[in-house]
Amino acid sequence: MKLTPEQVQHIAGLARLTLTPQEVEQYQTELSAILSYVDRLQELDTENVEPTMHITPTFAQLRPDVVMQCSPEKRAALIAAFPAQKADLLTVPPVFLHYKE
Amino acid sequence: MDAFASVTELSIALADKKISSRELTDLYLDRITKIDPSLNSHLTVAADSARVAADAIDARRATGEKLHALAGIPFGVKDAITTAGVRATGAAKILDNYIPTHDATVIARLRAAGGVMIGKHNCDTFGHGASNENSMYGPANNPWDVSRVAGGSSGGSGAAVAAGLQPYAIGEDTGGSVRAPAAFCGVSGLKVSYGRNSRFGAMPMASSLDTVGVFGQTVADIALVMQTIAGHDPLDPTSAVAPVPNYTHALEKTVQGLRIGVPAEFFSDDLDPAIRASVESALEVFQNAGAQLIPVTLPHIQYAIATYYILVPCEDSSNMARYDGIRYGVRASRPDLFETYAASRTEGLPNEVKRRIMIGTFALSHGYYEAYYLRAQKARTLICQDFANAFEKVDVMISPTMPEIAFKKGEKTTDPLKMYLADVFTGSASLAGLSALSVPCGFSQNMPIGMQIIAPRLAEDIALHAGHIYQKNSDWHTRHPAV
Numbered sequence: 001m002k003l004t005p006e007q008v009q010h011i012a013g014l015a016r017l018t019l020t021p022q023e024v025e026q027y028q029t030e031l032s033a034i035l036s037y038v039d040r041l042q043e044l045d046t047e048n049v050e051p052t053m054h055i056t057p058t059f060a061q062l063r064p065d066v067v068m069q070c071s072p073e074k075r076a077a078l079i080a081a082f083p084a085q086k087a088d089l090l091t092v093p094p095v096f097l098h099y100k101e
Numbered sequence: 102m103d104a105f106a107s108v109t110e111l112s113i114a115l116a117d118k119k120i121s122s123r124e125l126t127d128l129y130l131d132r133i134t135k136i137d138p139s140l141n142s143h144l145t146v147a148a149d150s151a152r153v154a155a156d157a158i159d160a161r162r163a164t165g166e167k168l169h170a171l172a173g174i175p176f177g178v179k180d181a182i183t184t185a186g187v188r189a190t191g192a193a194k195i196l197d198n199y200i201p202t203h204d205a206t207v208i209a210r211l212r213a214a215g216g217v218m219i220g221k222h223n224c225d226t227f228g229h230g231a232s233n234e235n236s237m238y239g240p241a242n243n244p245w246d247v248s249r250v251a252g253g254s255s256g257g258s259g260a261a262v263a264a265g266l267q268p269y270a271i272g273e274d275t276g277g278s279v280r281a282p283a284a285f286c287g288v289s290g291l292k293v294s295y296g297r298n299s300r301f302g303a304m305p306m307a308s309s310l311d312t313v314g315v316f317g318q319t320v321a322d323i324a325l326v327m328q329t330i331a332g333h334d335p336l337d338p339t340s341a342v343a344p345v346p347n348y349t350h351a352l353e354k355t356v357q358g359l360r361i362g363v364p365a366e367f368f369s370d371d372l373d374p375a376i377r378a379s380v381e382s383a384l385e386v387f388q389n390a391g392a393q394l395i396p397v398t399l400p401h402i403q404y405a406i407a408t409y410y411i412l413v414p415c416e417d418s419s420n421m422a423r424y425d426g427i428r429y430g431v432r433a434s435r436p437d438l439f440e441t442y443a444a445s446r447t448e449g450l451p452n453e454v455k456r457r458i459m460i461g462t463f464a465l466s467h468g469y470y471e472a473y474y475l476r477a478q479k480a481r482t483l484i485c486q487d488f489a490n491a492f493e494k495v496d497v498m499i500s501p502t503m504p505e506i507a508f509k510k511g512e513k514t515t516d517p518l519k520m521y522l523a524d525v526f527t528g529s530a531s532l533a534g535l536s537a538l539s540v541p542c543g544f545s546q547n548m549p550i551g552m553q554i555i556a557p558r559l560a561e562d563i564a565l566h567a568g569h570i571y572q573k574n575s576d577w578h579t580r581h582p583a584v
Binding site for chain 2: 007095
């Protein structure tokens with residue numbers, strides 16, 4: 001499977017990555033080589049084979065949905081870890097940049 | 102005190118008050134200061150908090166309190182595992198400033214036992230790699246030859262234990278990330294079966310394969326650490342609700358009747374002759390000790406790497422979506438939201454992570470899901486069945502851990518596919534969620550060789566038992582690099 005430069009750009013956009021023209025060329029070569037290698041799975045007869053979604057016989061032992069306490073120190077540390085903040089609030093760039101009332 | 106002493110020896114020395122935890126902690130901290138500039142195995146050294154923890158243990162011991170076997174003994178942790186109050190970057194610049202507010206469950210259990218966490222280990226960013234060269238903080242170097250890789254992704258952990266900077270370490274293994282560095286650096290390393298140890302606090306890469314494992318000087322040391330960290334955790338819904346065996350007792354079982362499977366596919370004609378010779382001599386050691394060798398076959402194993410490198414990037418691409426510069430870590434601020442995401446990710450993630458994100462994004466995109474992800478999940482079923490069939494006849498299977506000795510830095514970085522093929526022996530056991538232990542079994546060109554012992558899911562006790570038998574009958578694990 002050989003990817004086109006347009007496909008590489010499209011995938012990068014979906015994955016929220018920005019590529020330079022040189023990177024597009026580099027990833028085009030590398031991703032195409034990897035996809036060609038994994039293409040060998042097409043040889044396998046998987047007609048009557050069930051997919052393995054997860055390896056454990058019993059999936060997801062869910063715990064009771066109860067609120068757990070968060071100490072004031074932990075709360076403060078979580079807020080301190082925000083990349084940008086105003087008072088106790090996380091600030092983010094505008095989602096609708098050109099929105100006007 | 103010998104920096105290469107086993108955990109058992111350190112435990113006795115501490116209990117007998119031959120050394121204090123503070124002295125032991127300072128001993129390892131001094132070694133990090135002296136030796137680590139040449140290894141780059143640590144991204145953060147938690148000297149202050151380690152000394153506080155060590156003093157607290159010494160104070161408790163002074164009152165005559167009976168303490169846990171691991172109390173007062175220092176350890177290190179792969180940086181992709183969270184440690185409350187100590188920086189955890191996962192070797193990614195996007196988390197360069199990230200201080201977790203919580204301990205991973207395995208770390209919480211070790212701290213509750215009195216363990217002293219002294220350092221965070223270099224690794225391939227979020228576990229993406231087999232050589233530690235995908236760290237955004239430079240590669241960890243191999244203590245046997247610093248021009249060679251330490252292995253990956255938990256390379257810093259393998260290098261640190263091999264160089265006597267800590268007696269044991271906690272790593273993470275998705276497709277070989279504990280076993281590869283253990284083999285390349287000449288220490289013992291256990292990849293637990295999926296679900297045996299809690300993944301809570303381990304930065305995820307491929308959620309259906311990720312496991313948290315242990316590096317040690319000896320298999321017996323790993324058994325001691327496993328006893329403390331293994332078992333169900335309500336914070337990890339995929340952790341197994343299953344009893345934890347007594348690992349130390351398991352070590353002392355008789356070897357008589359142990360059935361060792363030798364998979365033909367793992368000893369093909371193109372296997373490196375020195376590695377073949379070492380692993381074959383190890384098989385003889387088992388045979389002479391009373392074990393039985395049985396040929397087995399794993400017909401679909403040739404598809405393991407292709408299966409692995411579809412499933413992992415797919416799960417990976419969705420896991421990596423959390424790194425967006427919004428809620429934590431480093432944000433590259435731009436006027437627009439899309440630009441902020443893209444700039445934060447583009448600057449904060451290394452090439453290998455981007456490659457896998459893009460492969461996964463492509464393979465999961467409309468029109469390709471069935472050809473890639475679904476087909477790989479079906480191939481995974483066939484690989485699991487191969488192992489299940491073989492385990493009807495044998496207790497463990499043995500292979501080389503890696504197809505080669507630690508390679509020179511830079512040798513494979515230009516060809517990502519070549520790097521992926523290094524996972525040929527380790528990746529298949531991961532796909533099937535099995536236990537797998539790497540133990541040193543020889544040298545080639547003065548570099549260590551590792552042997553992989555694969556046991557069924559949740560049968561770490563059997564893998565450890567076999568590894569311990571080997572270490573009672575060999576001395577490769579007692580050799581240390583001149584650092």
